[in-house]
Amino acid sequence: MLESTRRTSALRARIPILLMAVVAMTAACSTVERADDTPDATRSIATVRGTVNVPENPLRVVTLEPVELDTTVALGIMPVGTAVLSETSGVPAYLGTDAADITTVGTVAAPTIEDIAAVRPDLILGTETRHGEYYDQLTAIAPTVFISSQSDPWKESVRFVGRVLGREANAEELLSAYDERCAEIAEKFDTPGKTAQxxxxxxxxxTLYGPSSFAGSTLECAGFTTPPRPEWAEDISVDLSPELAAQAAADLVVVTATDPADPAAVPASITANAAALPNPRAVDLSYWITGVGPRGGQAVLDDIDRILSTG
Incomplete structure (x- = not known):
């Protein structure tokens, strides 16, 4: 019995060492093989963790943050793995059918190191505020680059991802297309001077979202003004109890839902305040709240165009 206990203890002691060995071996295998068998050239990128050398042309990218996933797909690079906000819902459908085949590697809040190593990335994109504790493990697998925070201005995050992927000019083109679409909608529907919440x-x-939030900034880009609140000076959102719903009064009221087609998508606390919240419209949560990036921005603008076209 004593000998059996000793063997079990010894095996348990070896598990962390074996796991480290597996990660190290997978990382060694993650080097991208080129047609001429020469190693890929690298570029130096300034990050919150100092200078990181990344592949000149990364081919096997893992993304851990929604804005990184959206931007990478929009730039024409399909990630080999991504963390998702919910393992149940998986990769957001608005990214297209090709993106549905991306391997999930845990959640944004808790990425799975073993799954990341298994897809053999040559570049990992994450966020310091969410993934800082995993940095050493991630860098043992592949060059790892973090944006500072998920609260950073989303356009700056898009530019940063473009720079890391060697497609900075393409990222600017995506942002210019977004701005041009905003201007078209503002002119088409004469939105300046109107409010949206x-x-x-x-x-x-x-939860009310302010002008510095992703979708709030898109409404403002399309010409609307967010009704003023003192909280917008520091926060992207503010919570109201249902009995205070009338405080969200605006010309255009947009309500997020998992299923916008559900007749009950807009709660009674909103529909009961028709004078302050006229004709509220249900929209898809997956891109209005979590679809941060060029593709998500265009999807939000599609909804705004559709809503305003139907009156």
Missing amino acids: LIRPRNGEL
Whole structure:
């Protein structure tokens, strides 16, 4: 019995060492093989973790943050792996059918190191505020680059990802196309001078999103103004209890839902305040809230165009 216990203890002690060996071996195999068998050239990128040498032309990218996933796909590079906000919903459908085949490597909040190593990336993109604790493990697999925070201005994150991927000019083209679409909608529907408020029902409250949020900034880009609140000076959102729903008054009221087609998508606390919240429109949560990036921005603008076209 004592000998059996000793063998079990010894095996347990070896597990972390074996796991480290597996990660190291996978990382060694993750070097991209070129047609001429020469190693890929690298570029130096300044990051929150100092200078990181990344592949000149990364081919096997893993993304851990929604804006990195959206931007990478928009730039024509399909990631080999991505962390998702929910393993149940998986890769957001708005990214297209090709993106549905991307391997999931855990969640944005808790990426799975073994799954990341298994897809043999040559570049990993993450976020310091969310993934800082994993940095050493990730860099043992492949060059790892972090944006500072998921709260950073999303356009700057798009530019940064473009720079890391060696497609900075293409990233600027995507942002220019977004701005041009905003201007077209503003002119088409004469939105300047009108207000718009995005509301997300959750946990029994109503979350209002301000002008510095992703979708809030897109509404403003399309010519609308977010109704002023003192919270917008520091926060991207504010929670209201349902009985205060009328405080979200605006000319255009947009309400996020998992299923916008559901007749009950807009809660009673909003529909009961028709004078302040006229004709609220349900929109898809997957890109209005979490679809941060060029493709998500265009999807939000598609909805704005559709809503305003139907009156």
